[in-house]
Structures are given as structure tokens and as C-alpha cells.
Amino acid sequence: MNHIIFFAASLSLGISLAADAGVLNNGDWSPSGCGTRPEAPIIDSTSADTFNRSIKMINAWQKQMQAYHDCMIKEANADAATINRAATAEQARINEVSEKLNANANAVRNKLDSSSNRGPVSGPPMGSGMGQQGY
Numbered sequence: 001m002n003h004i005i006f007f008a009a010s011l012s013l014g015i016s017l018a019a020d021a022g023v024l025n026n027g028d029w030s031p032s033g034c035g036t037r038p039e040a041p042i043i044d045s046t047s048a049d050t051f052n053r054s055i056k057m058i059n060a061w062q063k064q065m066q067a068y069h070d071c072m073i074k075e076a077n078a079d080a081a082t083i084n085r086a087a088t089a090e091q092a093r094i095n096e097v098s099e100k101l102n103a104n105a106n107a108v109r110n111k112l113d114s115s116s117n118r119g120p121v122s123g124p125p126m127g128s129g130m131g132q133q134g135y
Helices: 002-019 049-115
Strands: 023-024 028-030
Touching: none
Parallel strands: none
Antiparallel strands: 023 028
């Protein structure tokens, strides 16, 4: 039953990651839901009229770039939060399995120590997990 719940939660997380996640390619991250980054216009200085049109294009570009920038930051923050939650949950699962395994090993060791005529079982008691390294 726990495996089914874990699978369903993992599937749900995977679907939400696919919907909100940016693209990581060779160490370069880019947003997936913000469209293409607007290309900067070229300033045409051949005349006062063409220069004025260039300034209008720059102003329009700056508005487009601000919208792209805001979207990119929102998506990057959402991706970082999703990664943090997923890594923290995986760390908890690893620690839980490790703690259970160590507790079982210690219980068996104690049982063998108390019923053995040969003396204590070799090796120190097992630790309590993988440690607490936060993400």
C-alpha cells in the first residue's frame, strides 16, 4: 500500500514538474513557459526620424523584456522550490529506511548477544540514519 501511495505522489510531482519546470541543458537553465526572449532592436542613426523610430522600438522592447524577465524569475523560483521539496522528501525517505535498517540490525545484535554462549557479536552498534544534511 505504501508503494502505491509513493508512486502516486511521485507521479503527481513528475506531472507538476513537467508543467512548471524550465529546461536544463548542459548546465544552462532556461524557462519553458515564457516564450522566446525578445531580441534587442538595432538603433538606426541614419536620420532623426529613423533614430526616433528606434527609440520607440527600444521602449517597446523594454516592456516585452520586463514581462519576459518577470516570468523567468517566477518560473526559476518555482523550479527551485520544487527541487528543494523533492530533495528534502527524498532525504527523509533515505533517512527513514536507514534508521529502520539500523534499528533492526541493532535489535538482532542485541538478541544474539543475550542468547550467545560465544560472547558479544562483533561490530559497534549501528548509527541512526544518514545524518541531517538540509536542502
